[in-house]
Amino acid sequence: MIKAFYLSCCTLFLSANLPNPDAALEIGAQIPKAELTWQDISGKEISLNSAKGKNGLLVIFGGNQCPYMIRNQERIKQLCVSASKNNIGVVMINSNEATRGEGESMPAMKxxxxKMQFSCYYVMDKNAALADAFDANHTPECFLFDKNGKLTYKGGIDDSPGNAETVKVRLLQNAINEMLAGKPVTVSSSNSLGCNIRRRL
Structure with a gap:
């Protein structure tokens, strides 16, 4: 009897701490926590809805220190410019709560x-609330929403996050082009290879 009770308690504890398979943001989903506000490096409080452009919204989970982010800085900069020219709002989100004092602080973000002259919002995600809502786990990890706020692509920037010189498929740019053309996105999801988001335990 005691053994059975112990096993039941262990099962409940483990199930409560396992990732929720239903938490993943599926293609077609609406922008999560769209009306809540977050502090941008400018000092302004912005929401994802207010950042969305006429033709959509690009959300990039990023950070300051991740080697993959460093290798993708120029690509992100170019994507921000391209998206802005096409009336797609861009928000980069720093969810690294566990390392705020180790290079992921607001001054470091600024x-x-x-330095990179990013033409996008860069917001601090307190308690990784946005990362949890998006089920984002890596940096960089991208989510592209259309003009109606529906998810059309999620995943990596391209097929070679570690080396810009060996890129063969520009996954995110292709998704943007197809979305703007009113076509279904051919590759709507891909694996995002990068550093783990450092949530506070």
Whole structure:
């Protein structure tokens, strides 16, 4: 009897701490937590809805120190410019709560954005609430929403996050082009290879 009770308790504990398979944001889903506000490096409080452009919204989970982010900085910069020209809002989100004092602070975010001249919002995600809502786990990891706020693509920037010189398929740019043309996105999801988002335990 005691053994059975112990096993039941263990099962409940483990199931409560396992990732929820239903938590993944599926293609066609609406922008999560779209009306809540988050602090941008400018000091303004913005929502994802307010950042959305006429033709959609690109959300990129990023950070300051991840080697994959460093290798993708120029690509992100170019994507921000391209998206803005096509009336797609861009928000980069820093969810690295566990390393706020180790290079992921607001001053460090401001310094990186100024250095790279990012033409996008860069917001701090307190308690990784947005990362949890999106089920985002890596940096960089991208989510593209159309003009109606529906998810059309999620995953990596391209097929070679570690080396820009060996890129063969520009996954995110292709998705943007197809979305703007009113076509179904051919590759709507891909694996996002990068650093783990450092949530606070």
């Amino acid at each position: 310094e990186l954005a100024a």
